[in-house]
Amino acid sequence: MGQSLYENVGGEEAIEKVVDYFYNELVLKDPTVNSFFEKTDMEKQRRHQTKFISFALGGPNKYSGQSMAKAHKGMNLQPEHFDAIAKHLHDALAHFGVKEEDIDTALTQVASLRDDILYK
Numbered sequence: 001m002g003q004s005l006y007e008n009v010g011g012e013e014a015i016e017k018v019v020d021y022f023y024n025e026l027v028l029k030d031p032t033v034n035s036f037f038e039k040t041d042m043e044k045q046r047r048h049q050t051k052f053i054s055f056a057l058g059g060p061n062k063y064s065g066q067s068m069a070k071a072h073k074g075m076n077l078q079p080e081h082f083d084a085i086a087k088h089l090h091d092a093l094a095h096f097g098v099k100e101e102d103i104d105t106a107l108t109q110v111a112s113l114r115d116d117i118l119y120k
Contacts, residue, residue: 018093019049030088068116069120
């Protein structure tokens with residue numbers, strides 16, 4: 001049996017680095033989406049995102065945050081916001097040398113949440 005995508009990426013430590021890069025270098029510098037994080041406790045957000053991405057990639061389920069619909073309630077996220085975040089996740093994973101086929105698998109997982117996130 002092959003490794004999970006979580007293991008292929010390098011586990012939680014590697015995902016923490018991806019998440020830091022994702023926010024610091026991409027999301028928070030993008031005027032398309034950075035306003036959504038103006039009043040966010042970014043340390044808490046990074047911890048939640050690391051746990052969520054770890055679980056989404058087949059790692060241990062340590063994510064205990066709100067459902068996607070509840071977490072995004074009142075934000076009225078549009079397709080362009082979702083697409084920007086997905087692109088930033090792609091670019092952050094690629095920056096750390098994750099193979100394109102593994103990135104595609106991760107983004108397919110993220111895309112499955114689209115209906116729970118948009119227009120809430």
